[in-house]
Structure formats: C-alpha cells, structure tokens
Amino acid sequence: xxxxxxxGDVMPGCAQNFDTDSQDALLGQVGEHAARxxxxxxxxxxxxxxxxxxxxxxxx
Ligand SMILES: [Zn+2]
Numbered sequence: 479x480x481x482x483x484x485x486g487d488v489m490p491g492c493a494q495n496f497d498t499d500s501q502d503a504l505l506g507q508v509g510e511h512a513a514r515x516x517x518x519x520x521x522x523x524x525x526x527x528x529x530x531x532x533x534x535x536x537x538x
Contacts, residue, residue: 480536483508487532489516504533 481504485494494511498504505521508529512518518525 480538482534482536483529483532485511488528492516501533501535505529 479499481496481498481501483496483504485492485496485508492515494515496504496507496511498507505526509521512521512525
C-alpha cells in the first residue's frame with residue numbers, strides 16, 4: 479500500500495509531497511516537515527484529523 483499526502487491540501491501554498499509505504503512513516507515525515515517548515519511542533523488531535531482526512535491510500 480502507498481500512503482500519499484500533498485501538504486498543500488492541508489497547508490495551502492505548500493508544495494511538499496509525501497509518498498511512503500506506511501501510515502506511520504507518512505505521519506513521521508509530515509511531523510518533521512510541519513515542525514521544520516510550518517513551525518507546528520505539536521500534532522494536536524485537530525491537526526492529526528486534518529492530515530488524516532487528506533491522506534490518499536493506493537495499492538502497490
Ligand atoms: Zn508543508
């Protein structure tokens with residue numbers, strides 16, 4: 479399974495894309511990126527919900 483996220487779907491204007499093999503890996507990368515590029519150091523339930531709603535899962 480592929481787990482993909484376009485950060486721009488959550489943070490308008492951001493061009494960062496994520497493509498991983500697991501949801502945990504995806505959230506880990508998103509967390510690092512959010513802290514580094516968006517100053518979001520705390521993944522609140524609201525942030526997690528917003529991100530989770532934009533994750534695209536595909537076969538392969
Ligand atoms: Zn971003």
